[in-house]
Amino acid sequence: MTTDVTKGVAAGADGSAAGQDNVLEASGVTLRFGGLTCLNSVELGMRRGEVLAVIGPNGAGKTSLFNSLTGVYKPQEGRISFRPKDGGEKQLLGSKPHLVNRLGLARTFQNIRLFSALTALENVKIAAETRQRVGPVSIMLGLPNARRAERESDERAHRLLKFVGLESKLNEIAGSLSYGDQRSLEIARALATDPQVLLLDEPAAGTNPTEKLELEQLIRRINAELGVSVLLIEHDMRLVMSVADRVMVLNFGKKIAEGTPSEVQQHPAVIEAYLGAEAAAEAEPVQAVIAEQRRPVDGDESTAAPAGDDAEGPGSEGGSDADGASGSDETPSDEGPSSDDTTPDGSASDDTTPDGSASDDTTPDGSASDEESGK
Numbered sequence: 001m002t003t004d005v006t007k008g009v010a011a012g013a014d015g016s017a018a019g020q021d022n023v024l025e026a027s028g029v030t031l032r033f034g035g036l037t038c039l040n041s042v043e044l045g046m047r048r049g050e051v052l053a054v055i056g057p058n059g060a061g062k063t064s065l066f067n068s069l070t071g072v073y074k075p076q077e078g079r080i081s082f083r084p085k086d087g088g089e090k091q092l093l094g095s096k097p098h099l100v101n102r103l104g105l106a107r108t109f110q111n112i113r114l115f116s117a118l119t120a121l122e123n124v125k126i127a128a129e130t131r132q133r134v135g136p137v138s139i140m141l142g143l144p145n146a147r148r149a150e151r152e153s154d155e156r157a158h159r160l161l162k163f164v165g166l167e168s169k170l171n172e173i174a175g176s177l178s179y180g181d182q183r184s185l186e187i188a189r190a191l192a193t194d195p196q197v198l199l200l201d202e203p204a205a206g207t208n209p210t211e212k213l214e215l216e217q218l219i220r221r222i223n224a225e226l227g228v229s230v231l232l233i234e235h236d237m238r239l240v241m242s243v244a245d246r247v248m249v250l251n252f253g254k255k256i257a258e259g260t261p262s263e264v265q266q267h268p269a270v271i272e273a274y275l276g277a278e279a280a281a282e283a284e285p286v287q288a289v290i291a292e293q294r295r296p297v298d299g300d301e302s303t304a305a306p307a308g309d310d311a312e313g314p315g316s317e318g319g320s321d322a323d324g325a326s327g328s329d330e331t332p333s334d335e336g337p338s339s340d341d342t343t344p345d346g347s348a349s350d351d352t353t354p355d356g357s358a359s360d361d362t363t364p365d366g367s368a369s370d371e372e373s374g375k
């Protein structure tokens with residue numbers, strides 16, 4: 001059963017998180033892959049202007065929820081609506097990712113998806129240009145409107161790269177940037193599409209402690225200075241507890257709790273989800289142990305946590321382990337150019353089966369590849 005410990009949540013008559021000040025709402029979202037129910041009647045009510053974190057153990061359904069919100073997956077049941085700031089309500093369920101992006105939702109991926117062979121500036125300019133309406137003929141003929149659009153996207157990309165702290169690396173090849181810089185570049189690229197909601201999928205994964213602190217500040221500035229609502233999946237509990245206004249917790253595809261960071265981290269259902277019932281009875285503070293419960297995923301065991309993580313205390317240490325581990329799969333050289341599967345606006349490609357069923361690319365053990373799971 002979902003335990004909503006949030007004070008003052010505007011709840012709909014049906015118990016959903018419906019509320020007029022919500023920028024994004026999902027109700028009854030159910031997503032199945034064959035016999036696996038990976039999202040089970042999930043409710044989400046994201047208030048305009050907030051930083052909402054989604055946490056939960058591995059396989060809880062966090063990325064699947066992102067994929068459902070952004071059109072990568074099409075849940076079999078439920079409703080997903082977006083309320084733009086200029087009014088109205090748009091249904092997102094079943095929309096194509098690039099259309100969801102155009103409406104005002106942008107995302108980053110757990111596995112970085114940049115155009116690795118292009119410069120930082122080019123990566124962001126391409127995204128900025130998806131907002132422009134200049135035809136190919138105007139561009140080919142170098143007509144004034146095309147030149148103006150080019151100038152504008154250039155200026156916008158410069159501004160955003162400065163905003164994320166990459167102004168000195170404009171002309172560096174994306175694939176050669178440090179891991180943390182690549183994450184910042186992905187964020188700049190997402191911001192270039194001028195979103196009202198930014199979805200960040202494990203932005204701290206693979207970053208070092210200094211980069212984590214910079215990321216924390218960046219998320220705050222995106223929220224406060226740009227007025228962008230942020231939906232954040234993150235395993236680093238220190239980061240979550242420090243930047244999130246509210247936290248929702250998923251386990252086995254179900255929302256089990258929602259509330260302020262301090263409410264959630266004391267919540268028995270959350271502690272139980274991470275530690276099991278025995279520890280929940282002892283009501284241990286979840287942040288101290290939560291990250292250590294990150295089970296290693298395939299091939300991650302060998303990766304050491306970034307140096308210096310120990311200094312952050314037990315919660316952070318566990319988180320860094322996990323993050324460092326996921327980072328091991330995500331080094332720039334492993335990534336390679338990802339232009340094949342990423343649309344310029346930073347939305348995911350459409351190659352996942354639209355009904356939400358696993359495609360032929362599903363790995364033999366039934367788990368999805370990163371590619372199709374939108375990770």
Ligand SMILES: Nc1ncnc2c1ncn2[C@@H]1O[C@H](COP(=O)(O)OP(=O)(O)OP(=O)(O)O)[C@@H](O)[C@H]1O
Nearest residue numbers: 033038057058059060061062063064358367368373
């Ligand atoms: N395309 C797919 N085909 C089949 N199963 C899938 C697919 N996408 C996700 N799943 C399954 O759904 C479940 C939830 O996965 P998901 O990636 O959403 O979890 P998560 O909470 O993001 O995990 P993590 O923290 O490890 O990233 C898992 O069991 C996963 O194997």
